[in-house]
Amino acid sequence: MERISRYVPLGAGGPQVSALGLGCMSLSGAYGAGDDAEGVKLIRSALDRGVTFLDTADMYGWGRNETLVGAALAGRRGEAFVATKFGYVRGEGDALLINGRPDYVFRACDASLTRLKLDHIDLYYQHRVDPDVPIDETVDAMGQLVRKGKVRHIGLSEARPETIRRAQKVFPVSAAQTEFSLLYRVEAQETLETARELGIAFVACSPLGRGLLTSAAPSSAGIAGDRPATHPRFSARNLARNLELVDRLAQLAKAKGCSPSQLALAYVLAKGAIPIPGTRRLARLEKNVEALDVALSEQDAAALEQAIPADAAAGERYPPDLLAKACL
Structure with missing residues (x-):
């Protein structure tokens, strides 16, 4: 099994991370029941391939x-660059609060360090901005964690x-994360710039696109019961x-000699972003990693953008309650 050889800095002058990371959310129930033992195997397989950038969150x-x-x-701590997030908390009736x-x-950082069994977090995100707390105050606290050695970035x-x-x-920000794909790129464009x-x-x-941009795109019936089923993009009409x-x-992928998911990832990579696709399957992980070998010219990227215009996707990115918490 070959190791990837493509790494990028985390921002200007930042540490090197794999150009493609692994989103770990799907390993813990977001897309159907998770199997912890299989999840551990998948993460270790990613490390074996040189995928160093692991993304998780306390929620x-x-x-x-x-x-x-x-x-x-x-x-295997030395092989990984670990990103996790804080901010979401459960309220009455399991309501999502920030x-x-x-x-x-x-407190959240200490709890994450305990669960991760780490002495520091490589990249600590605020998962969503709290509209009731000035960003200056939150980021100042995050900066204090860096000064204490509990967080690196x-x-x-x-x-x-x-x-x-x-x-x-207030404090140097190393990374900005948001949804970005061929289907949903309008809101992200200004953030990317x-x-x-x-x-x-x-x-x-x-x-x-939460599984849409793959060779095995889901059906409404296929995602019933999973969290994504509540997302407008998956309603029958959308x-x-x-x-x-x-x-x-x-x-376009057939003409390029790759899978749809590989072409979609190659597009994100060509835009200078670090994609963090998630999966629970080793075969899918292998396919995602192989996207690093798909060469995309400016003409190829333009053809993709013409085939899938920026505002062509049907349905908002999130259901109303979650959409209200995004992009603050």
Whole structure:
């Protein structure tokens, strides 16, 4: 099994990470029941291939995912660059709330370190911006974690460009993460440009449109019961439209001699982003890694953008309650 040889700096002058990372959310129940033992095997297989950039969060499985990642890293800490996130908390009736208060930032970090069994976190994101707490206060607390040695770098997830700029004045931000794919790229474009300007890494979550941009795109029935089933893009009406767009991608991928998912990832890579596709299957991990070998010219990228216009996707990225928490 060959190891990848493509690495990029995490922002201007930052540490080297694999040009393609592994999103670990799907290993802990977000896309159907997870198997921790299989999840550990998958993460270790990713490390074997040289995929160093692992992405998790304290709300993925409410701690379970961080525990799984920690187990996978036993004896292999030096091979991984670990990113995790804080911010989401459970309220009454399991309502999703956001907490960006400094005292919570410190508690959340300690809890994540315990679950991950690490003495420091390589990249610590605020998962969502707390609208009730000035970003200056949250980021100052994150900076204190860096000074204490508990965190190496900080990042913001689903933050507006103006929020990123404001945060950057308080403490250096190393990475900005948001959803970015051929299907959903309108909202991310300004963030991507802001990241380039400020020398910040842009990390693309859901680079395969939550499974839509693959050779085995899901049906409404196939995702019933899974968390993504609540996303508007998967409603019967929207899904039919989105699968028409996927068919266009498949035709271009066939001409290119690769799979639709590989072409979709190659597009994200060509835009200077670090994609972090998630999967629970080793075969899919292998396919994703092979996307690094797909050469994409400017003409190829333009053809993709013409086939799938920026505003062509049907359905918002999130259901209303989650959409209200994104991009603050």
